[in-house]
Amino acid sequence: xVVGVTPQQNDAIPADATPAPAPLTPQQYGVGxxxxxxxxDSDYVAIILGALAEADAAGLTLETGDxxxxxxxxxxxxxxxxxxxxxxAARSGAHLSAAVLLSRGCPxxxxxxxxxxxxxxxxxPVTLDDTGVRARAHWSLYPLxxxxxxxxxxxxxxxxxxxxHMTPIYAAIxxxxxxxxxxxxxxxxxxxDGDLAAVLQTAANAWIGxxxxxxxxxxxxxxxxxxxxxxxx
Amino acid sequence: xVVGVTPQQNDAIPADATPAPAPLTPQQYGVGxxxxxxxxDSDYVAIILGALAEADAAGLTLETGDxxxxxxxxxxxxxxxxxxxxxxAARSGAHLSAAVLLSRGCPxxxxxxxxxxxxxxxxxPVTLDDTGVRARAHWSLYPLxxxxxxxxxxxxxxxxxxxxHMTPIYAAIxxxxxxxxxxxxxxxxxxxDGDLAAVLQTAANAWIGxxxxxxxxxxxxxxxxxxxxxxxx
Numbered sequence: 001x002v003v004g005v006t007p008q009q010n011d012a013i014p015a016d017a018t019p020a021p022a023p024l025t026p027q028q029y030g031v032g033x034x035x036x037x038x039x040x041d042s043d044y045v046a047i048i049l050g051a052l053a054e055a056d057a058a059g060l061t062l063e064t065g066d067x068x069x070x071x072x073x074x075x076x077x078x079x080x081x082x083x084x085x086x087x088x089a090a091r092s093g094a095h096l097s098a099a100v101l102l103s104r105g106c107p108x109x110x111x112x113x114x115x116x117x118x119x120x121x122x123x124x125p126v127t128l129d130d131t132g133v134r135a136r137a138h139w140s141l142y143p144l145x146x147x148x149x150x151x152x153x154x155x156x157x158x159x160x161x162x163x164x165h166m167t168p169i170y171a172a173i174x175x176x177x178x179x180x181x182x183x184x185x186x187x188x189x190x191x192x193d194g195d196l197a198a199v200l201q202t203a204a205n206a207w208i209g210x211x212x213x214x215x216x217x218x219x220x221x222x223x224x225x226x227x228x229x230x231x232x233x
Numbered sequence: 234x235v236v237g238v239t240p241q242q243n244d245a246i247p248a249d250a251t252p253a254p255a256p257l258t259p260q261q262y263g264v265g266x267x268x269x270x271x272x273x274d275s276d277y278v279a280i281i282l283g284a285l286a287e288a289d290a291a292g293l294t295l296e297t298g299d300x301x302x303x304x305x306x307x308x309x310x311x312x313x314x315x316x317x318x319x320x321x322a323a324r325s326g327a328h329l330s331a332a333v334l335l336s337r338g339c340p341x342x343x344x345x346x347x348x349x350x351x352x353x354x355x356x357x358p359v360t361l362d363d364t365g366v367r368a369r370a371h372w373s374l375y376p377l378x379x380x381x382x383x384x385x386x387x388x389x390x391x392x393x394x395x396x397x398h399m400t401p402i403y404a405a406i407x408x409x410x411x412x413x414x415x416x417x418x419x420x421x422x423x424x425x426d427g428d429l430a431a432v433l434q435t436a437a438n439a440w441i442g443x444x445x446x447x448x449x450x451x452x453x454x455x456x457x458x459x460x461x462x463x464x465x466x
Binding site for chain 1: 263265271276298303305330336342349371373375399406421423456457461462465
């Protein structure tokens with residue numbers, strides 16, 4: 001996992017320029033997730049605690065509250081952790097849903113600790129091994145365009161008054177189709193269907209990809225597993 | 234509930250101008266929600282079906298799938314419906330969570346049926362009677378700035394290269410504080426705490442308020458009710 005200036009930005013630095021400041025860590029850049037795992041079963045406490053105990057939290061900072069769990073670290077570790085927790089809970093056989101928010105480029109709490117317009121920092125795509133757990137999800141991607149440099153569409157267009165925030169979203173949907181997890185488009189969300197790992201990987205890599213050119217990018221997933229409801233395609 | 238040109242836009246129309254086209258309906262403007270109600274109880278099917286049977290869906294279009302339920306109609310009716318469904322489920326005493334997405338300004342499925350840059354259309358604030366159900370939530374608000382006219386900050390700033398998407402978010406948090414439901418700010422989300430109706434009303438009215446000047450606005454809530462976990466403030 002590489003977090004640092006993008007190749008494009010490196011190219012723009014003359015050989016005799018002053019050295020760039022140390023790259024931001026994922027935590028400094030605000031890379032992380034907030035998720036809520038809901039288990040439709042009266043035994044939910046044991047199922048959730050068991051799933052948390054199974055998952056490897058190495059390299060991550062976790063804060064669990066009564067509404068959701070915050071996790072920060074590298075993209076690869078954050079996504080692998082969410083995959084492991086949700087997959088472990090799913091193996092109980094219980095119906096469950098997971099509301100997952102991934103964010104980058106706006107660390108801090110009440111206010112962004114980074115000002116708008118810092119250079120957008122991408123990362124290597126995440127690679128998640130399959131879980132054997134089928135997941136269906138509604139997925140939304142929000143490039144929160146800033147006017148400063150570093151903001152722009154996933155297609156590399158310059159930011160500015162004419163930037164279209166839908167362009168990188170459409171590009172991400174095309175990639176989901178190519179990856180075989182696209183299941184349809186509903187109002188406000190794209191439907192994904194596949195191994196839990198593939199669903200998370202598709203959403204995360206779109207978020208990382210848009211993040212190469214847009215500083216503040218958020219994506220939301222509502223994942224459903226083991227539902228007794230008929231699948232609607 | 235009034236959906237149409239805002240007073241500011243009316244003021245700008247000369248008396249002898251050609252009549253404005255008929256205002257868009259909420260459905261045409263893409264006003265609606267997608268929500269997933271998760272009940273942490275083995276009896277979840279009966280609890281959810283009972284809650285849906287109790288709620289009044291008059292004036293709304295509903296589509297329920299295996300991942301989430303889509304609802305469209307006026308802001309007031311959409312929010313009252315979500316309040317009623319969630320409150321009815323909560324009265325079972327079961328722990329539950331609800332993932333709620335509200336969207337406006339981008340109707341359609343794979344592509345926005347409205348082009349970016351149509352006039353932003355606000356609405357009257359919603360007014361929701363209390364439910365007696367305490368809710369805690371993580372709330373995020375996303376003004377998806379477009380470069381076209383109609384886009385800009387909630388503070389009335391002009392859209393353009395310097396538009397700051399965080400300004401309307403900070404203003405909305407200040408309003409949540411004034412309304413007494415602000416409970417704190419966490420990474421990526423603001424914590425709300427209060428009657429379920431007040432929590433929904435605060436989030437919805439921020440979404441509507443930003444929507445007066447920004448065409449495409451989305452807000453997400455993860456609501457937790459009847460949690461046995463210690464409350465973290």
